[in-house]
Amino acid sequence: MQSNISKRQLERYPMYLNHLFGLKESGEVMTSAPKIARALGLNVEQVRKDLQAISSKVGRPKFGREIDELISDLKSFLGYNSSSLAIVVGVGHLGQAFMNFKGFNNYGLDIVMGFDCNPDLFGKSINGKPIYNIDDMSAILARHNIKIAILTTPLEAAQEVSNLLINCGIKGIWNFTGAFIYATSGVVIEDMNLASSLAKFSHRLQLLKEKENC
Amino acid sequence: MQSNISKRQLERYPMYLNHLFGLKESGEVMTSAPKIARALGLNVEQVRKDLQAISSKVGRPKFGREIDELISDLKSFLGYNSSSLAIVVGVGHLGQAFMNFKGFNNYGLDIVMGFDCNPDLFGKSINGKPIYNIDDMSAILARHNIKIAILTTPLEAAQEVSNLLINCGIKGIWNFTGAFIYATSGVVIEDMNLASSLAKFSHRLQLLKEKENC
Numbered sequence: 001m002q003s004n005i006s007k008r009q010l011e012r013y014p015m016y017l018n019h020l021f022g023l024k025e026s027g028e029v030m031t032s033a034p035k036i037a038r039a040l041g042l043n044v045e046q047v048r049k050d051l052q053a054i055s056s057k058v059g060r061p062k063f064g065r066e067i068d069e070l071i072s073d074l075k076s077f078l079g080y081n082s083s084s085l086a087i088v089v090g091v092g093h094l095g096q097a098f099m100n101f102k103g104f105n106n107y108g109l110d111i112v113m114g115f116d117c118n119p120d121l122f123g124k125s126i127n128g129k130p131i132y133n134i135d136d137m138s139a140i141l142a143r144h145n146i147k148i149a150i151l152t153t154p155l156e157a158a159q160e161v162s163n164l165l166i167n168c169g170i171k172g173i174w175n176f177t178g179a180f181i182y183a184t185s186g187v188v189i190e191d192m193n194l195a196s197s198l199a200k201f202s203h204r205l206q207l208l209k210e211k212e213n214c
Numbered sequence: 215m216q217s218n219i220s221k222r223q224l225e226r227y228p229m230y231l232n233h234l235f236g237l238k239e240s241g242e243v244m245t246s247a248p249k250i251a252r253a254l255g256l257n258v259e260q261v262r263k264d265l266q267a268i269s270s271k272v273g274r275p276k277f278g279r280e281i282d283e284l285i286s287d288l289k290s291f292l293g294y295n296s297s298s299l300a301i302v303v304g305v306g307h308l309g310q311a312f313m314n315f316k317g318f319n320n321y322g323l324d325i326v327m328g329f330d331c332n333p334d335l336f337g338k339s340i341n342g343k344p345i346y347n348i349d350d351m352s353a354i355l356a357r358h359n360i361k362i363a364i365l366t367t368p369l370e371a372a373q374e375v376s377n378l379l380i381n382c383g384i385k386g387i388w389n390f391t392g393a394f395i396y397a398t399s400g401v402v403i404e405d406m407n408l409a410s411s412l413a414k415f416s417h418r419l420q421l422l423k424e425k426e427n428c
Contacts, residue, residue: 005417007414010410010413010414010417011407011410011413011414013413014392014407014409014410014412014413015369015392015393015394015409015410018369018392018409022369022370040394041394041396078413078416078417079416079417079419079420080416084419093310093311093312093314093315094311094315096307096311097307097308097310097311098307100307101307101308107409107412107413107416108416109412147419148419155229155232155236156236171419171422172415172418172419172422174411174412174415178228178229178232179229180229180254180255182255186422186426188415188418188419188422190411190412190414190415190418192406192408192411193225193228194406195228195229195231195232195321196224196225196228197388197404197406198228198321198323198388198404199224199225199227199228199292199321200221200224200225200404201386201388201402201404202292202293202294202321202322203219203224203292203293204386204402204404205293205298205361205362205385205386205402206293208385208386208400208402212400
């Protein structure tokens with residue numbers, strides 16, 4: 001696997017994959033770099049380079065590439081071929097949305113259970129996935145091979161819960177809490193900061209308004 | 215308003231605000247840059263500089279700053295003082311989570327309605343906010359002063375729906391679809407790309423696994 005993939009490049013792969021899923025669903029069999037570039041509004045040379053970086057095969061002129069093969073290459077590159085078990089920690093509105101979302105399986109994530117500290121939720125389930133008491137997490141995770149957690153607790157609880165998760169053997173935390181999480185090496189924290197994004201959005205809207213009032 | 219605020223700096227302001235909301239709730243009245251730095255694990259000089267950039271007042275040695283005043287400065291800087299009306303477009307799991315989330319009011323967003331193309335949803339409401347047929351959007355938005363949309367449609371629909379939103383006078387789109395949206399100048403698109411974040415997360419986990427197997 002190449003590790004010299006740029007961040008922007010890595011961000012394009014899920015777009016290709018999503019686009020190809022759509023083509024496949026509508027019955028298409030073949031596509032090509034120019035077609036993909038046109039559909040997604042990208043530069044054709046960039047698309048060609050991106051696809052070459054993750055696959056040894058090249059498209060045949062006039063025939064292009066098999067969609068199934070491209071999907072398989074992309075899924076393999078992104079690590080979506082073998083599903084990883086995951087838990088949701090913090091079953092509020094956002095945590096519930098994730099437990100309900102059926103699309104994660106296409107992206108290699110298989111959410112199997114949720115944890116919360118609200119007793120009203122214990123024993124309930126969402127989309128067939130049970131919700132447990134966070135106090136029982138160590139005991140429950142000891143019986144499963146789960147390495148990934150989606151963290152949707154309140155910000156204040158993020159670090160403490162992360163420490164607990166890491167003690168339980170979790171290796172990757174997809175962090176939606178807005179907190180900076182400190183972790184030992186050997187643990188991946190991927191931040192998805194809604195409050196920061198909203199702050200940037202709001203700031204840019206203010207600048208726009210001031211510009212228009214000038 | 216300063217526009218020479220760095221992206222990283224802008225990302226810290228919501229953290230300060232969240233932290234101060236928490237302090238206020240627990241009955242605190244005063245705080246200081248060193249206390250904030252300690253609580254959030256940040257450098258004290260950085261915190262001091264960040265706070266000075268958005269406020270003319272400085273903390274008094276030994277007394278620090280009034281929390282209410284700091285909250286007010288931060289909300290004013292981030293544009294959260296006056297609430298902006300917003301709509302959710304695409305009332306799936308994520309869109310529903312946003313309509314249910316009560317915290318947006320603290321961040322200057324007041325979601326007032328949702329739009330979808332699923333007839334089962336028309337006439338229903340979530341958290342007191344009605345859901346309308348997206349075909350009626352032009353007519354409905356013409357009667358309201360709404361400038362902000364949270365876009366949670368499927369990726370394939372993102373550009374078409376955005377064109378419609380912009381035609382209806384929407385000036386800011388918070389984009390959760392994963393699509394690159396092309397917009398005329400004078401419209402702010404703030405991307406929040408879950409699929410890209412998941413791809414980066416998955417890629418980093420793969421690299422970690424390979425490193426550990428070496």
